[in-house]
Amino acid sequence: MLARRLSLPTLIAVxxxxxxxxxxxxxxxxxxxxALVIALRFSVGVLPLLPFLxxxxxxxQRGLILGGLLFIGYATQTxxxxxTNADRAAFITGLNVVMVPLFAATLQRRRIGALLWGSxxxxxxxxxxxxxxxxxxxxxxLWEFGCALSxxxxxxYLDLRGENPAGIRPLxxxxxxxxxxxxxxxxxxxxxxxGKLELSGTAWLQLLYLGLIATGLNTAMQTLAQRWVGALQAxxxxxxxxxxxxxxxFLWAGESLGVRGVxxxxxxxxxxxxxxxxxxxGAARSPRQSSPVRAELD
Numbered sequence: 001m002l003a004r005r006l007s008l009p010t011l012i013a014v015x016x017x018x019x020x021x022x023x024x025x026x027x028x029x030x031x032x033x034x035a036l037v038i039a040l041r042f043s044v045g046v047l048p049l050l051p052f053l054x055x056x057x058x059x060x061q062r063g064l065i066l067g068g069l070l071f072i073g074y075a076t077q078t079x080x081x082x083x084t085n086a087d088r089a090a091f092i093t094g095l096n097v098v099m100v101p102l103f104a105a106t107l108q109r110r111r112i113g114a115l116l117w118g119s120x121x122x123x124x125x126x127x128x129x130x131x132x133x134x135x136x137x138x139x140x141x142l143w144e145f146g147c148a149l150s151x152x153x154x155x156x157y158l159d160l161r162g163e164n165p166a167g168i169r170p171l172x173x174x175x176x177x178x179x180x181x182x183x184x185x186x187x188x189x190x191x192x193x194x195g196k197l198e199l200s201g202t203a204w205l206q207l208l209y210l211g212l213i214a215t216g217l218n219t220a221m222q223t224l225a226q227r228w229v230g231a232l233q234a235x236x237x238x239x240x241x242x243x244x245x246x247x248x249x250f251l252w253a254g255e256s257l258g259v260r261g262v263x264x265x266x267x268x269x270x271x272x273x274x275x276x277x278x279x280x281x282g283a284a285r286s287p288r289q290s291s292p293v294r295a296e297l298d
Contacts, residue, residue: 004228006225007224007225007226007227007228007229008225008229008237010221010224010225011221011222011225011226011229011234011237011238012237012240013221014218014221014222014225015237015238015240015241015244016240016244017213017214017217017218018214018218018238018241018244018245019240019241019242019243019244019245019246019247019248020214020244020245020248021210021214022081022086022089022090022245023086023248024206024209024210025037025077025078025081025210026081026086027203027206028199028203028206028207028210029078029081029082031198032197032198032199033189033192034075034078034079034082035075035185035188035189035191035192036189036192036193036197037078037207038071038074038075038078038181038185038188038189039182039185039186039188039189040207040211041185041207041210041211041215042178042181042182042185042211042215043182043185043186043211044207044208044210044211044212044215044216045178045182045210045211045212045214045215045216045219046175046178046179046182046216047211047212047216048212048216048217049171049174049175049178049179049216049219049220050175051175052169052171052172052174052175053172053175053176053179054172055169055172055173055175055176058168059168059169059172059173059176060176062157062168062173062176063172063173063175063176063177063180064176064180065157066154066157066158066173066176066177066180067176067177067178067179067180067181067184068180068184069150069151069153069154069157070150070154070177070180070181070219071180071181071184071185072146072147072150073147073150073151073154074147074181075188076143076144076146076147076150077089077093077143077144077147079140079143080092080140080141080142080143080144080146080147081140081144082140083138083139083140083143084138084140084141084143084144086245087242088138088140088141088144089140089144090127090241090242090245091127091128091242092141092144092145092147092148093144093147093148093151093241094123094124094127094148094239094241094242095124095145095148096148096149096151096152096155096235096238097120097123097124097127097235097236097238097239098120098121098124099148099149099152099235100120100152100155100156100231100232100234100235101116101117101120101232101235103152103153103156104156104231104232107156108156112232115274116232116236118274119236119271119272119274120232120235120236120271122267122268122270122271122274123236123239123267123268123271123272124239125264125267126239126243126263126264126265126266126267126268126269126270126271127239127242127264127268128264129260129263129264129267152235155226155231155234155235155238156231158222158223158226158231158234159226159230159231159234170220170223170224170227171220171223171224173223174219174220174222174223174224175220177219177223178215178216178219236271236272237272239268239271239272240268240269240272242268243264243265243268243269246265247265
């Protein structure tokens with residue numbers, strides 16, 4: 001099936017788009033309340049998804065939970081970026097690459113293979129080399145850690161493999177998520193509505209990009225692709241976010257990556273390749289079993 005074959009490159013594209021957003025969010029929240037930025041961003045993002053809001057209660061229930069987790073992730077990340085830099089934020093939020101298998105093993109009682117543990121550890125080392133800037137702990141770092149926790153839970157709960165295709169419609173699920181964050185964002189932004197927005201023409205273009213591409217389109221693509229890609233493999237793909245963020249910073253802002261940055265990026269890419277070895281070698285994929293203890297090799 002074409003959708004299955006395109007799932008991996010789709011998630012890589014989603015991660016690449018995420019990598020472009022750190023600097024934009026920092027610029028927008030430098031002069032505007034984070035809550036208002038999120039509310040506006042998701043209000044724009046939900047517009048193309050409105051036709052897909054019609055769904056059954058099962059889809060709404062799952063979408064509301066996912067939307068709540070997504071809101072916590074965006075809110076904590078946006079607040080954190082006010083008092084920590086983008087490099088440290090990328091490193092700390094990247095901790096979800098090890099949180100996902102840890103949660104899967106402890107909360108969902110999955111059996112995690114040594115290859116995936118090794119891939120996750122390698123990715124974490126790579127993110128550290130690429131992003132960690134050192135220095136004392138800041139309050140923003142704690143907010144970013146909260147983002148990592150919420151997003152790890154989001155990735156696991158979004159795992160749609162084995163679902164009845166007629167029961168969960170990915171585009172409806174994506175629409176409900178974005179709509180949920182929009183409502184929560186405006187509730188959070190209520191105290192800031194009397195304030196004055198400082199949005200230039202460029203800032204409005206940035207908001208349109210964040211809303212339509214990085215939010216609406218990306219959420220739909222992620223939800224569609226994670227139908228075929230397991231949560232643990234998806235977490236490794238998302239570890240590429242700081243790699244793309246650094247690459248865009250190098251290409252657009254002329255920031256130097258240095259030897260450490262190049263090595264870190266190479267390790268993250270290597271971790272993704274390592275996780276794919278059973279598939280690349282033609283090994284049989286582990287079946288999804290009905291038992292709560294399941295081998296998670298892909």
